[in-house]
Amino acid sequence: MQNEFPYLCSMIRITKIFTFETAHVLYNYDGKCKNMHGHSYKLFVTVKGKPVNDLENPKNGMVVDFGDIKDIVKSEIVDVWDHAVLINGVSPHRELGEGLENQGHKVIYCTFQPTCENMLYAIAAKVKSKLPEGISLAYLKLHETENSYGEWFAEDN
Numbered sequence: 001m002q003n004e005f006p007y008l009c010s011m012i013r014i015t016k017i018f019t020f021e022t023a024h025v026l027y028n029y030d031g032k033c034k035n036m037h038g039h040s041y042k043l044f045v046t047v048k049g050k051p052v053n054d055l056e057n058p059k060n061g062m063v064v065d066f067g068d069i070k071d072i073v074k075s076e077i078v079d080v081w082d083h084a085v086l087i088n089g090v091s092p093h094r095e096l097g098e099g100l101e102n103q104g105h106k107v108i109y110c111t112f113q114p115t116c117e118n119m120l121y122a123i124a125a126k127v128k129s130k131l132p133e134g135i136s137l138a139y140l141k142l143h144e145t146e147n148s149y150g151e152w153f154a155e156d157n
């Protein structure tokens with residue numbers, strides 16, 4: 001059948017939102033966040049692609065199933081960081097992490113200072129590596145608090 005919807009050939013962005021509860025501590029920081037503390041992080045993940053245009057395809061009309069994005073972000077980020085403490089593993093805080101781990105706590109050793117900015121880099125790398133062909137990461141937004149957030153744009157990177 002003739003494609004009566006030429007707009008189906010253009011790119012669309014879709015977004016899925018996630019939340020996770022994570023503690024972090026900033027090594028050598030000169031403010032209150034040098035103390036271990038937690039945030040209810042809110043993450044917006046936007047991908048882009050062309051919606052499937054094929055009656056025979058169960059994903060007809062979708063760029064990618066929201067459920068597939070959920071699976072990727074949950075397994076790569078949310079399930080790993082949720083209720084964990086992020087430690088700068090390439091700083092003297094490694095010892096702090098080891099002490100917590102020895103007492104049964106969930107510790108994630110980052111190869112970076114666990115700021116909002118660096119967490120965005122890590123999220124982008126992980127998510128990009130798992131996206132199916134034809135789908136690309138367009139945008140990320142990570143809220144540390146209601147009033148503080150960082151953004152990653154594909155066109156800047």
Ligand SMILES: Nc1nc2c(c(=O)[nH]1)N=C([C@H](O)[C@H](O)COP(=O)(O)OP(=O)(O)OP(=O)(O)O)CN2
Pocket residue numbers: 026031033114115116117144145146147148
């Ligand atoms: N550029 C960045 N600055 C700060 C980061 C960061 O990741 N990137 N992180 C922190 C702290 O970890 C924490 O997030 C505190 O941030 P801040 O917005 O200053 O916290 P408030 O409690 O004052 O937030 P409100 O939402 O305004 O109450 C510090 N800086």
Ligand SMILES: [Zn+2]
Pocket residue numbers: 024033037038039144
């Ligand atoms: Zn913080």
